[in-house]
Amino acid sequence: MLNDTLEFGVTSRNLPALGTEPYRGQQPWGMLVQQTAISGGTLVLTGNTASWVLDAAKKLEALGKLPAGWDSYGGLPLDSNAKMLTVSVLGWLGRNDLPVPAVVLGSAGTVQLEWRAKGKELEVELGKDNAVEFVKVYPNGDVEEGEEKANLPQRLRGLTRWLLYD
Amino acid sequence: MPRQDDPTLSGEIALLRRIPPWADRVTWDEHGRPAASSQNFKDKDEELSVFIEVEATVEGVQAGHPGFGLVRFSAQQVRTVCGPTIIICRDPLDPGPLGHVLICGRITGSMRQKLKGLAQWVEGRWPARLDPISGQPIL
Numbered sequence A: 001m002l003n004d005t006l007e008f009g010v011t012s013r014n015l016p017a018l019g020t021e022p023y024r025g026q027q028p029w030g031m032l033v034q035q036t037a038i039s040g041g042t043l044v045l046t047g048n049t050a051s052w053v054l055d056a057a058k059k060l061e062a063l064g065k066l067p068a069g070w071d072s073y074g075g076l077p078l079d080s081n082a083k084m085l086t087v088s089v090l091g092w093l094g095r096n097d098l099p100v101p102a103v104v105l106g107s108a109g110t111v112q113l114e115w116r117a118k119g120k121e122l123e124v125e126l127g128k129d130n131a132v133e134f135v136k137v138y139p140n141g142d143v144e145e146g147e148e149k150a151n152l153p154q155r156l157r158g159l160t161r162w163l164l165y166d
Numbered sequence B: 001m002p003r004q005d006d007p008t009l010s011g012e013i014a015l016l017r018r019i020p021p022w023a024d025r026v027t028w029d030e031h032g033r034p035a036a037s038s039q040n041f042k043d044k045d046e047e048l049s050v051f052i053e054v055e056a057t058v059e060g061v062q063a064g065h066p067g068f069g070l071v072r073f074s075a076q077q078v079r080t081v082c083g084p085t086i087i088i089c090r091d092p093l094d095p096g097p098l099g100h101v102l103i104c105g106r107i108t109g110s111m112r113q114k115l116k117g118l119a120q121w122v123e124g125r126w127p128a129r130l131d132p133i134s135g136q137p138i139l
Helices: A052-063 A080-092 A152-164 B058-062 B075-085 B109-118
Strands: A003-005 A032-038 A041-046 A102-105 A111-117 A120-126 A132-137 A143-148 B014-019 B026-028 B034-036 B047-052 B069-074 B087-090 B100-104
Touching: A041 A052, A041 A080, A052 A080, A052 A102, A052 A111, A080 A111, A080 A120, A080 A152, A111 A152, A120 A152, A132 A152, A132 B109, A143 A152, A143 B109, B014 B058, B034 B069, B058 B069, B069 B075, B075 B087, B075 B109
Parallel strands: none
Antiparallel strands: A003 A032, A032 A041, A102 A111, A111 A120, A120 A132, A132 A143, B014 B047, B014 B069, B026 B034, B047 B100, B087 B100
């Protein structure tokens, strides 16, 4: 269940409880205006958080309600680690002015975020380990794919910069 | 038992795949047209289920799956896009679902993008349009 609560001010007790321990402490900071508790993680919304983040979080929560076999081909329910990684990603990208992404459930319970902007597409798949697979589709139809395993916050911000500016 | 490629599954043989109406597997453009996510062409076990249209029929593939959409692509398109990294074979279960075929092997992100671009909606078989958060139909 999505539970929105309003809180003001930031203290140490507001530290987000995210599932990807290595990245704890890399959240955007500022005045905390809303803390959204998603089962399996906490997303901290500050005054600088873009509006798309809450919409994406609600979509993510909806994915968690789908049972095994949801795709008619034996698809697995949302994986808890993929969900927590997605919550982390929303936090890392929360200051970027992105469109609302499609939040797509994979058949292995993974999550794929999909953005379209300026004739480009960016797909980011978040799996059971802390690795991220991405696909970039250029306006001319060229496709580039890759995988990121380290420095995920910086790498993901780089991918979204490509989508919006490059 | 290892899967073996069936070279008769090639050419213009039409293959069908169901598309779920939920989980953001479909997005809708400003003209109200659906677009299937590339995730519809990925399977957790790297055995993507499809159905031979002339054997399974459109109605048969959709039976029992209300709200699901249906896309069509050819066996040759799969072979051209994926190359030798995949094999196409019939479901070894006996008796398996009628016309059930498996595309076995790793379908990479760029391959999925190409398949997404090649797959066509079967006439009159768009998925139901649902709100991605509430799951309620959008009229």
